[in-house]
Amino acid sequence: MLLRLAPAATLAVLAGPVVLGLAFTVLPAFGFLPALGGTTFSLDPWRGLLAAPGLSTALTLTVGTGLATTLLALALAAGLCAAVAHRPGMARLQRLMVPLLASPPSGLALGFAFLVMPSGWLVRLVSPWATGWAVPPAGLVTVGDPLGISLVAALLIKEVPYLTLMVFAASATVPVERLMAAARALGRDAATAWVSVVFPQLYRQVRLPVFAVLAFSMSVVDVAIIVGSTNPPPLAVLATRWFLGYDLAYFHTAAAAATLQLVLVALAILLWLALERPVAALGRRWLARGSRSRAAGGAAGVAGAVAALLILLGLLSLLAMLVWSLAGSWRFPAALPDSWQLWLWRGEAGDAAALASTSAGIGLAAVAVALVLTLACLENEQRHGLHPGAAVQWLVYLPLIVPQIAFLFGVQVLLVRAGLDGTLLAVVWAHLVFVLPFVFLSLADAYRALDPRYAMTAAAMGAGRWQVFLTVKLPLLARPILIAAAVGFAVSIAQYLPTLFAGAGRVATLTTEAVTLSSGGDRRILGLVAVLQAALPLAAYGLALALPFLAFRRFRGMA
Amino acid sequence: MSEGTALRGALVLEEVSITSRVGARLIDRLSLTVAPGTVATVMGPSGIGKSTLLAYVAGFLDRRTFAAEGRVMIGKERLDTLPAEARHVGILFQDPVLFPHLSVAGNLLFGLPRTRWRSRAQRRARVSEVLAQAGLAGFEDRDPATLSGGQKARVSLLRTLLAEPRALLLDEPFGKLDAPLRAEVRAFVFAHARERGLPTLLVTHDAEDAEAAGGPVVALNGPGGVRPPCD
Structure with a gap:
């Protein structure tokens, strides 16, 4: 019972x-919170939010990095699946992704930050013999770049394996082998066959995971604190900062920012849904043209290669953290620690x-x-x-x-x-x-x-x-x-x-x-x-x- | 398998109708009496509702997909109001459905009623006894995945019989076996069912099965069409 x-x-x-x-x-965002003496509704919290310095940059950063991460993650995951769908390497690839799927985004972001920062592992590997840098290059901005590129990259390390796994899982419900065989018999190369006949059937099933990625990348706080730009940071970090300041003056502003975050994510999902139809129509037109061109297959190959590179970067990030935890002293530009402990x-x-x-x-x-x-x-x-x-x-x-x-x-x-x-x-x-x-x-x-x-x-x-x-x-x-x-x-x-x-x-x-x-x-x-x-x-x-x-x-x- | 030969009640179906929720009538007022020790056959092409009929008798009918009415009885006791586990009706499917996480003995012990066979030693002895009788002596600790098709089919039947069913339902249990094995397993199953005096209901699309069964035959001809049983 x-x-x-x-x-x-x-x-x-x-x-x-x-x-x-x-x-x-939402209630405190409109000034209503009896515990703090707010018993009437007001728009003051919103005025406070709008007056916050750098808000418009923060909003652009939030929407831009969120949409870019989601689009790229989906394209790269699909490209990876298209590239390996007809190869036996799939099982090995899945095993390689396990550490990335298991690791928290924040841990991966810490490792990634160390890889790409001016004094990081990637620069060390090519210095000083190739770059001539004996000290970390001062002009190089990587972690915390104002455009949020490193934030997008750090998120992709986590989200590409996740969406790839979701696409794999969805493939089990579709007769992939037969569909691919039919399309290849009609003159498509394997990757094009996957993109044109398998993916459209899988998309519906990965739509909710895609929205989860969209919401997560727009509102993530820990990864954004670690590799995102700081002045201003994305909206969710701003809201968290105000909230944790424990300055009651900022409490309602923080509530307004959190509410705005919700609105932004909802709008982004609506935008995505609105774009689905025109994109699908374009796709159908491309299929109806009957082109045997290998361009789509080539694009999938490039996407697959980038995805593989990201997986490699992710594994390197984890390795970097392990090496640091065992390092005694590790001076720039040595590729490995000078001493271990x-x-x-x-x-x-x-x-x-x-x-x-x-x-x-x-x-x-x-x-x-x-x-x-x-x-x-x-x-x-x-x-x-x-x-x-x-x-x-x-x-x-x-x-x-x-x-x-x-x-x-x-x-x-x-x-x-x-x-x-x-x-x-x-x-x-x-x-x-x-x-x-x-x-x-x-x-x-x-x-x-x-x-x-x-x-x-x-x-x-x-x-x-x-x-x-x-x-x-x-x-x-x-x-x-x-x-x-x-x-x-x-x-x-x-x-x-x-x-x-x-x-x-x-x-x-x-x-x-x-x-x-x-x-x-x-x-x-x-x-x-x-x-x-x-x-x-x-x-x-x-x-x-x-x-x-x-x-x-x-x-x-x-x- | 000498015990249990005492004559039990017949398996009786009274005016059984099964309708798919999407509207098609699969079984229309089917009445059938299967006497103890006989094997009645329900014949018909696949997709006609034969397995659905067995699911109704055994108590597994998916009520969201099908509506059903009509009585199912053993002798005078009504079954269709009982949950599956209280009906004591054994069922064999097209596959042996041996539990892959249990040894052969583990599978057989699963069905052996605790009320009659209490001690561990008694239970193991009973299992060894029926295995030996079925030509499977020493198979107790075998992994079911390592058995041959015929051995799996025999273990599956022994497991069902050890649970002391009052009737036996056969859902095309020979369908996946190749010809020589098919005759052997069929003979094994029918012999045990007759020996134990079980009323047995077989569904199949193979006329040879019906002939070997030697009991009444009902042909299902699709929606609305049931030919009366003929001997």
């Missing part, structure tokens, strides 16, 4: 904080272990709740023969599409009122809002695809529904369940803003620490934190693969 409540409980966990949070962001790993182990265990504890708690809710929803769905429609899919994506700042702001207001701000409980719940969608999305297909005849056979032998669930479904789905748990854990480790807001700055995790240290901390300690940030989710992925393998190694049918 409790099972019937699962969808409602899940909805409450997901939509509750989003809807209530939005309300308590382990003292950091021993000496700082106490602090780092405390941060790591807090992060892991929050992650495990959020994943446990998310798994219980997800399994309950999916089992309820099967028992009652429900076929959830597109609306459910949108609801699950809701926390990923609404910008975090726009509702976390209101959530924080409510948590303060409930006296829960700064507690681990609040932080776990805030993480759950983002962990649950990923766990659900990652597990739902496998759960629904399990051959129903296993459960039928068991029931026909007299096994009740709970016995079937526990002794048949759970073991048969052990692998996807554990993978979903690992995905959720990685999502939790990556959370910056929810930890900051729900934790009221009092709960420190690896990710909050990485962002705090990014402005001028010791590079070696930063390296240590970033390595741990990546290591925890990777360990979770490793366990998710190893445990079912060990438990069922006797059974070939479970491979």
